Each structure stands twice: as C-alpha cells, then as structure tokens.
Amino acid sequence: MTSGKTPHTLLVISAHAGDFVWRAGGAIALAARRGGRAKVVCLSYGERGESAKAWRAGHTLDEIKAIRREEAEHAAAALGAEIEFLDAGDYPLVETPELVDRLVRVYRESEPDVVLTHPLADPYNGDHPAAARMALQARVLAQAIGYDAPGEPLGAPPVFFFEPHQPEQCDFKPDVLLDITPVFEAKRKAMECLPAQQHMWDYYTDLAVRRGVQLKRNAGPNLGLAHDTRAEAFMRLYPQVTDTLL
Numbered sequence: 001m002t003s004g005k006t007p008h009t010l011l012v013i014s015a016h017a018g019d020f021v022w023r024a025g026g027a028i029a030l031a032a033r034r035g036g037r038a039k040v041v042c043l044s045y046g047e048r049g050e051s052a053k054a055w056r057a058g059h060t061l062d063e064i065k066a067i068r069r070e071e072a073e074h075a076a077a078a079l080g081a082e083i084e085f086l087d088a089g090d091y092p093l094v095e096t097p098e099l100v101d102r103l104v105r106v107y108r109e110s111e112p113d114v115v116l117t118h119p120l121a122d123p124y125n126g127d128h129p130a131a132a133r134m135a136l137q138a139r140v141l142a143q144a145i146g147y148d149a150p151g152e153p154l155g156a157p158p159v160f161f162f163e164p165h166q167p168e169q170c171d172f173k174p175d176v177l178l179d180i181t182p183v184f185e186a187k188r189k190a191m192e193c194l195p196a197q198q199h200m201w202d203y204y205t206d207l208a209v210r211r212g213v214q215l216k217r218n219a220g221p222n223l224g225l226a227h228d229t230r231a232e233a234f235m236r237l238y239p240q241v242t243d244t245l246l
C-alpha cells in the first residue's frame, strides 16, 4: 500500500549503533523528509559485537564506543533523525527492569505514531531479540495509566519489525514493502558514515534493489513507479486497523 499518510513521530529502537541505518534508514529518512520527527534509540554502541575492524586496529573499549557513537551520530544526521544512546552494553545486551523503564520514558516523551524494532527471533544475535522484547514490554507498560513515569499513557502505535540480516532464519516474511526510492541517496550516505561496517554498504544497497523489484511486482504495472525503485521490508506485529480493505 502506498498511501501518502505521514507518521508524525517515528521511534526506532535498536540494539546496536548501526542497526537502524541498514534496516530502517529509508523509513527514517522518509519520516524526516515529510516533516515528521524521527527518533532513534540505540541500546548500545555495538562496541563488542559489531566493531571487529576497530578491535583489530588496536583500539580500547572506550575508544571504540566513542568511535561508534560519533559514526552513528553522523548517520542519524544524514537521515534527519535524533539519536539517543543508552550505553547498556552489548554481547550480551542484558534485559533489566531499569532499561525497560528508560524505554517507557522514551515512549511517554516521544508519543510515537509508529515503532520500529528488531524481529523477536535471531539465532545469530541474542542482542537483537533482547532489544525487541524490551521495546515491546516498554510499549505495553507505557500504555498503563498507573505506570509511574512522566507523561500521558501511550496509545497503540503499530509496531513493525525491520529486516534482519538473515531473514529466513529469523522467521521474517515481509508483509510491508516501503518505497524508499526518493530517500535512497540519504540512506546510502548514512551507511557510508559507518566505515566500521563497510562490508555492509553494498549488501544493503543490493537488498534495497531486490526489495524494490518486489515492491513493483506487488504494486502492479499502472502506478508509474520509477524503474530503479528501492525498498525496505517490514513485518507487522499487530493487526492493521482500517475501515476499508481497499
């Protein structure tokens, strides 16, 4: 579906500093370009598990965290997003009530219209499902009027899982294809802000092309979509609420 409806606020909750770029950079750039607010929360910097190049270069843990933070800030700026780091540590990212509470406060403050996070299964990376579980638990708690956190109780923003690196193993079957063609250059620019994971740039460019082909196939021949359509894939967690099936 390619309705022109714009989310007012998009909240992206990711385990590591680079995740939001590969998997949701297009969605973020679209929200920002349409005048909405895009907020990214990184639970960690991915300092231990997703910074191999920096470790091999001999940097210390603190140096790596600083490097990844700066890179992610540049990537968020390239997409037009705000970014917040909770510095909760990775490999493992440990689920705690305190961390969930911090996320509740993010929900209450930002009042998102749409939430993006990792799928609940990832046999390659336990931090990703841990981030998703905390994101979902915090969303439910933020809805409770009696939960002790500033702000109003949250509504029911739809939750979309963004595409994992190994979708088949993560039970990821796309049911939403988002046309990111107009902002793909911004996504590529954001990817290039992450030299620690340079091997991912072309991978996620190729994926955008492939998902773009699938988007056109599902959109039908008469919508006038650009030949070189780019797309990102998502999965809905909750049913879509609508008053029309058209």
Ligand SMILES: [Zn+2]
Residues within 6 Å of the ligand: 015, 016, 019, 046, 050, 128
């Ligand atoms: Zn990650």
